Amino acid sequence: MLTNIVSKSPILLPLIPRCFAGMLSLALLAGAGCAPSSSSSALTIWHWMTDRDEAFQSLARRYELETGMPVKFELYAPSELYSQKIRGAAQTDTLPDIFGVLGESRDFASLVKAGFIGNLTPAMDQHGAAWRSRFYAKALEMDAFGPDNGYGIPAGIYGVPIDVTTIQLVYNKRLFQRAGLNPKSFPRTWAELLDAGRKLKAAGIPTFVSGWGETWLLDCFASNYAWNLMGRDKVLATIRGEVPYTDPDWIRVLRLFVELRDGGLLYDGVVTMVNKRAEQVFANEGAAIALNGSWCVNVYQGMNPDLEYGVALPPALSDQYPVVIWGGAGSSFMVNARTPRREPAIRFLQWLTATAQQQFLVEATHNLPSTHAAALTIPAQLAPFADGMEHAVHPSTLPVQELAPVVEAWGKGIQAILIGERTPEQVAQKVQQVKERELARQRKQQKG
Amino acid sequence: MHFWQSGSALRRIAGNYGFILPALVFFLTFSIYPFYKVATLSFFEWDGIAHTPTFVGGHNFLELLRDPIWWTSFAQAAYITVLALVFQNALALGLALAINRELRAGRWYRVIFFLPPILSGIVVGLIWSWIYDGRYGVLNHALQLLGLGAWQRSWLSDPATALTAVAVIHMWKGFGWGFIILLAGLQSVPVELYEAARVDGAGPWERFWHVTVPLMVPIFFQVSILTVLGTMQIFDVIVATTQGGPGYHTEVPVTRILATMLGSSRFGYACSLGVVFGFVLLASSMIQQRVARAVYQG
Numbered sequence: 001m002l003t004n005i006v007s008k009s010p011i012l013l014p015l016i017p018r019c020f021a022g023m024l025s026l027a028l029l030a031g032a033g034c035a036p037s038s039s040s041s042a043l044t045i046w047h048w049m050t051d052r053d054e055a056f057q058s059l060a061r062r063y064e065l066e067t068g069m070p071v072k073f074e075l076y077a078p079s080e081l082y083s084q085k086i087r088g089a090a091q092t093d094t095l096p097d098i099f100g101v102l103g104e105s106r107d108f109a110s111l112v113k114a115g116f117i118g119n120l121t122p123a124m125d126q127h128g129a130a131w132r133s134r135f136y137a138k139a140l141e142m143d144a145f146g147p148d149n150g151y152g153i154p155a156g157i158y159g160v161p162i163d164v165t166t167i168q169l170v171y172n173k174r175l176f177q178r179a180g181l182n183p184k185s186f187p188r189t190w191a192e193l194l195d196a197g198r199k200l201k202a203a204g205i206p207t208f209v210s211g212w213g214e215t216w217l218l219d220c221f222a223s224n225y226a227w228n229l230m231g232r233d234k235v236l237a238t239i240r241g242e243v244p245y246t247d248p249d250w251i252r253v254l255r256l257f258v259e260l261r262d263g264g265l266l267y268d269g270v271v272t273m274v275n276k277r278a279e280q281v282f283a284n285e286g287a288a289i290a291l292n293g294s295w296c297v298n299v300y301q302g303m304n305p306d307l308e309y310g311v312a313l314p315p316a317l318s319d320q321y322p323v324v325i326w327g328g329a330g331s332s333f334m335v336n337a338r339t340p341r342r343e344p345a346i347r348f349l350q351w352l353t354a355t356a357q358q359q360f361l362v363e364a365t366h367n368l369p370s371t372h373a374a375a376l377t378i379p380a381q382l383a384p385f386a387d388g389m390e391h392a393v394h395p396s397t398l399p400v401q402e403l404a405p406v407v408e409a410w411g412k413g414i415q416a417i418l419i420g421e422r423t424p425e426q427v428a429q430k431v432q433q434v435k436e437r438e439l440a441r442q443r444k445q446q447k448g
Numbered sequence: 449m450h451f452w453q454s455g456s457a458l459r460r461i462a463g464n465y466g467f468i469l470p471a472l473v474f475f476l477t478f479s480i481y482p483f484y485k486v487a488t489l490s491f492f493e494w495d496g497i498a499h500t501p502t503f504v505g506g507h508n509f510l511e512l513l514r515d516p517i518w519w520t521s522f523a524q525a526a527y528i529t530v531l532a533l534v535f536q537n538a539l540a541l542g543l544a545l546a547i548n549r550e551l552r553a554g555r556w557y558r559v560i561f562f563l564p565p566i567l568s569g570i571v572v573g574l575i576w577s578w579i580y581d582g583r584y585g586v587l588n589h590a591l592q593l594l595g596l597g598a599w600q601r602s603w604l605s606d607p608a609t610a611l612t613a614v615a616v617i618h619m620w621k622g623f624g625w626g627f628i629i630l631l632a633g634l635q636s637v638p639v640e641l642y643e644a645a646r647v648d649g650a651g652p653w654e655r656f657w658h659v660t661v662p663l664m665v666p667i668f669f670q671v672s673i674l675t676v677l678g679t680m681q682i683f684d685v686i687v688a689t690t691q692g693g694p695g696y697h698t699e700v701p702v703t704r705i706l707a708t709m710l711g712s713s714r715f716g717y718a719c720s721l722g723v724v725f726g727f728v729l730l731a732s733s734m735i736q737q738r739v740a741r742a743v744y745q746g
Contacts, residue, residue, distance in 0.1 A: 268582030
């Protein structure tokens with residue numbers, strides 16, 4: 001009926017295409033509103049860090065007061081959504097002036113290769129490398145590509161670390177005491193850890209909790225012991241495909257999970273638990289030991305300010321090689337290589353990583369700073385995490401990275417061990433099969 | 449002079465099309481174009497960032513045929529779907545029949561039963577994670593009180609129960625949709641038919657079987673199609689509870705597509721999984737519709 005009315009009305013009819021054109025224009029304008037406008041004078045920064053957003057906003061206001069340059073921090077969470085937003089913006093060339101990159105180093109490399117991330121080496125090396133020298137070398141490593149990187153990217157620094165992180169074991173001192181263990185010292189060897197676990201179990205205290213439903217935490221724990229047992233060279237040789245995962249050392253690493261399982265040391269449901277839940281369990285004194293990163297200081301503070309806990313390196317399995325933990329840059333900012341505000345963006349990041357701002361971030365967010373100077377004034381709870389930096393390595397900084405399907409098979413395989421579905425040998429064999437399949441696929445692609 | 453003013457017929461056509469054009473443009477932009485893009489990308493190897501994806505022909509489709517985890521995830525979604533078709537819809541029908549009898553405070557029940565569907569899947573997942581918790585969970589506590597302590601377990605981490613436990617969450621979250629649709633269907637059955645059946649001496653069972661069921665067949669099929677489509681695409685509840693684990697025991701197609709896309713950065717392969725998944729869902733809906741038509745006409 002409405003159609004008839006309109007088609008018979010000489011006034012309404014000509015309006016239809018105009019209305020439609022108007023709607024389209026509105027839609028386009030709305031779409032344009034989603035992308036950072038290049039003509040705006042404000043620096044736009046995208047990030048995913050919900051816990052740091054308030055501190056960032058405060059710093060943005062301070063920067064505008066000091067320099068007159070407005071800065072807009074835009075938060076996009078959760079992290080999966082943020083990653084998608086970055087990819088989408090890259091496709092439409094609407095990345096902001098500054099942004100963080102989440103995910104594997106190959107994603108970072110792809111963004112650099114596609115020309116979305118600028119090389120910051122000249123800025124870092126200006127004035128006698130004054131900016132570069134502020135940072136921990138291991139923090140910068142995460143944002144740099146070496147001369148022989150496998151991605152074919154010109155060597156250089158492509159990001160600015162805002163904070164660093166290390167992942168270690170945390171233990172509840174009160175629960176240790178209740179089980180008759182010394183709360184001031186943590187087991188130094190794997191055998192001592194199992195023994196402490198037995199005492200905790202006898203006292204009715206669940207020993208170990210971690211978000212092992214997130215397989216990267218399983219990978220992290222296993223990786224600590226792979227490095228301890230085999231050393232860097234053999235781990236790298238495995239990633240290159242020169243040593244199989246069926247090697248006895250890798251099977252020994254997998255067997256650690258059998259020992260934890262059979263010793264009854266794992267918290268119920270750890271195999272599907274997300275880390276947030278594991279943090280709740282530990283903060284509520286539901287388990288004595290947890291594997292967690294330095295960000296946990298802030299988390300535990302929020303969940304249970306009275307929690308008394310210590311921080312320790314994973315107990316050594318072997319004395320042949322040092323214990324290595326995962327660590328390095330926690331979060332970094334990259335400068336859009338195509339932004340017309342490249343220089344102001346760099347100046348802002350230089351300001352953000354100056355001692356005063358880094359100290360402010362430490363106080364406000366309890367994260368480890370990425371610069372030496374700010375690290376001198378960190379709170380006591382963070383200090384052992386900072387000490388861990390000398391033992392830290394991150395897979396992303398290695399010259400070769402394991403293939404994603406292999407990493408997935410490894411993590412899921414360990415879960416299968418934890419539920420008693422597979423033996424270490426079966427998992428090793430499966431992982432090796434995936435490795436060979438993926439290497440073959442890669443070779444085929446390279447030939448093609 | 450504008451072209452639409454040149455003749456009345458042309459004007460009428462232009463006017464008519466003017467109304468559907470915005471919807472058409474939106475449909476083309478947000479439904480057809482993305483599908484076309486996904487279908488195209490499924491023939492490429494692409495990391496989601498690089499400007500130039502590499503053409504690999506039908507390789508992605510050949511690979512997915514040999515991908516046991518993908519087909520396992522499919523089978524697991526199908527298992528949840530079968531459970532939902534039977535138990536979720538039986539519960540929805542039972543409740544709809546009860547409410548249709550004009551129970552006291554029936555309106556409140558309607559609101560209460562429709563609460564789970566409007567809750568976020570992530571929130572529902574978290575609530576049920578606490579219920580299923582191996583150490584402090586309500587379910588284990590209830591079993592203990594009932595003298596069934598031997599049944600206690602960590603429901604979401606035990607491979608024997610994880611998938612069914614997730615299915616129960618999904619059914620709890622989803623039965624409200626079926627309830628509302630079935631209730632609307634029941635209320636459209638003419639009361640006179642029941643009265644006539646009652647006069648003819650039909651009891652409650654006969655009235656249900658010979659009056660309600662035949663008239664509700666189209667609604668049953670509609671609900672079953674929605675159940676299949678909704679359950680096969682189960683995702684948020686799994687992300688909030690098991691992340692697809694332990695191992696691959698609760699992996700479903702959507703979590704697989706996501707893991708391939710974000711975990712492995714293989715967008716092309718993920719698109720091929722999406723295309724196949726889409727076609728399977730389309731085919732199943734078409735089959736259900738044909739069966740429904742045949743049953744209804746028969």
